[in-house]
Amino acid sequence: GAGVSQSPRYKVAKRGQDVALRCDPISGHVSLFWYQQALGQGPEFLTYFQNEAQLDKSGLPSDRFFAERPEGSVSTLKIQRTQQEDSAVYLCASSLDQNTEAFFGQGTRLTVV
Amino acid sequence: KQEVTQIPAALSVPEGENLVLNCSFTDSAIYNLQWFRQDPGKGLTSLLLIQSSQREQTSGRLNASLDKSSGRSTLYIAASQPGDSATYLCAVRPGYGQNFVFGPGTRLSVLP
Numbered sequence: 001g002a003g004v005s006q007s008p009r010y011k012v013a014k015r016g017q018d019v020a021l022r023c024d025p026i027s028g029h030v031s032l033f034w035y036q037q038a039l040g041q042g043p044e045f046l047t048y049f050q051n052e053a054q055l056d057k058s059g060l061p062s063d064r065f066f067a068e069r070p071e072g073s074v075s076t077l078k079i080q081r082t083q084q085e086d087s088a089v090y091l092c093a094s095s096l097d098q099n100t101e102a103f104f105g106q107g108t109r110l111t112v113v
Numbered sequence: 114k115q116e117v118t119q120i121p122a123a124l125s126v127p128e129g130e131n132l133v134l135n136c137s138f139t140d141s142a143i144y145n146l147q148w149f150r151q152d153p154g155k156g157l158t159s160l161l162l163i164q165s166s167q168r169e170q171t172s173g174r175l176n177a178s179l180d181k182s183s184g185r186s187t188l189y190i191a192a193s194q195p196g197d198s199a200t201y202l203c204a205v206r207p208g209y210g211q212n213f214v215f216g217p218g219t220r221l222s223v224l225p
Contacts, residue, residue, distance in 0.1 A: 035215075041218075043215045045212045045214075048212055093157075098210055102159065102204075104156040105156050106155055107156045
């Protein structure tokens with residue numbers, strides 16, 4: 001595609017609900033990243049994929065967070081039993097490889113009520 | 114652990130002014146550095162990527178410089194326009210194969 005696409009753009013979840021956020025990277029990009037951005041702050045790294053392999057998940061805040069990229073293209077970030085502190089913008093980025101220019105999607109704004 | 118700061122946190126200037134945004138990082142051993150722009154409620158738009166071996170990169174009215182030894186990068190915007198109003202984020206890649214560490218951003222307002 002022309003750019004990184006994320007869906008949904010906005011998600012309101014009740015506390016305790018499970019959510020799934022989708023990322024479609026730029027075609028041919030090997031590397032895919034997920035970041036979490038709290039209001040007024042810079043993005044914080046969550047996890048990184050190289051093709052279908054999740055090489056780094058050190059940024060995931062708890063075991064309620066899970067990410068997958070089963071076929072090396074589309075990725076899904078799943079949050080189980082959402083809490084209010086999970087409210088943030090979740091950004092996905094892709095790049096040709098891990099060290100080249102990164103391109104970001106529009107983000108998914110998650111609000112947990 | 115690499116830490117990135119950006120000064121000022123917010124900046125308001127009249128249209129037409131040249132301006133400089135600052136980014137500082139604590140560990141000078143970096144692989145590359147990327148500047149991004151973020152409009153309210155939107156994702157990040159890549160502006161410039163500087164490799165550790167480079168001193169500067171230019172794109173249109175934007176010029177980014179890198180001084181690794183002092184742990185600094187600056188983004189220079191010439192002849193600012195209201196359309197430049199956004200938050201500007203600096204991101205440092207600490208090493209080969211490592212992920213970006215972001216600064217908190219500078220919120221720029223260019224007044225017509």
